[in-house]
């Protein structure tokens with residue numbers, strides 16, 4: 001029996017290779033490899049898909065967050081409210097600017113607790129920046145984010161690295177703040193064949209500022225307005241991503257079908273399935289479940305013995321990462337509870353090329369586990 005992988009890029013390649021090779025051929029023949037037509041066209045298509053005025057292709061999701069924050073005026077010493085349960089990159093983007101992450105509590109889905117954020121922001125008027133993360137493909141409540149934005153005059157970069165295609169009560173994620181950031185890391189719902197990311201914004205002015213930053217701070221050839229970055233999305237990646245973007249709605253539908261089957265099929269008292277937060281039409285980048293921390297190694301072993309790859313997102317709260325010892329950060333009261341969530345969290349395989357039989361095998365394996 002074939003192992004069930006966490007992602008199956010070989011199957012994806014099989015499905016997309018003809019169009020991918022044509023895209024490769026086109027870029028190769030064009031003789032133009034950085035910031036050309038492919039990037040412009042992909043940015044345009046992505047902006048239409050997302051329903052925003054402007055998309056700016058950059059080198060990674062990390063850079064998209066950092067550049068987005070910087071375009072909003074975030075600088076050394078600024079406090080940035082964010083979540084301790086995310087990819088390390090969310091915090092890294094803040095720290096790279098010399099700003100100070102302020103970690104908020106998370107809810108039972110592992111998402112930043114927006115009601116708790118409201119309390120923090122009331123008590124701490126000096127906090128002017130917020131980086132909420134739409135984790136696992138779940139969308140946070142856009143209305144609540146919008147209320148925080150106006151009530152506290154916040155500058156917000158929404159981390160949508162995992163949530164392209166997700167919405168909350170019909171509101172597409174990433175449009176409640178001034179800026180959204182996404183990632184095209186290969187495992188993402190829209191993945192490149194390498195690194196990439198994008199900044200999304202409704203503001204032409206912010207979009208232009210981000211586009212300047214990504215290209216050495218240039219406003220025109222050899223005119224440098226600011227100290228920028230080399231953070232450009234490659235032409236080749238843009239051409240490949242344009243192929244995948246057409247597939248994305250179907251891929252997300254498949255993820256939703258698999259998630260539904262997991263939610264309906266998993267019946268094991270020792271494996272808690274939080275499901276999507278009420279109101280979220282999730283794009284299911286990951287499928288998180290919770291098992292008791294001390295039973296987790298046995299669960300991993302059980303699944304591995306049945307040829308099923310599982311993962312953790314994330315094994316440690318960000319404030320517990322060794323790198324954080326070297327930088328300033330703050331935990332607001334209750335943030336430490338994120339530790340318990342991380343210790344219990346397990347991700348089951350979910351990707352568009354997972355077959356019905358494999359989905360059933362995962363359900364059967366989970367249901368057959370006894371937490372002795």
Ligand SMILES: Cc1ncc(COP(=O)(O)O)c(C=O)c1O
Nearest residue numbers: 060061062087089090161183185
């Ligand atoms: C929530 C989140 N934020 C940020 C990032 C960073 O993206 P990248 O790996 O493209 O830098 C990732 C992906 O790794 C992510 O999952």
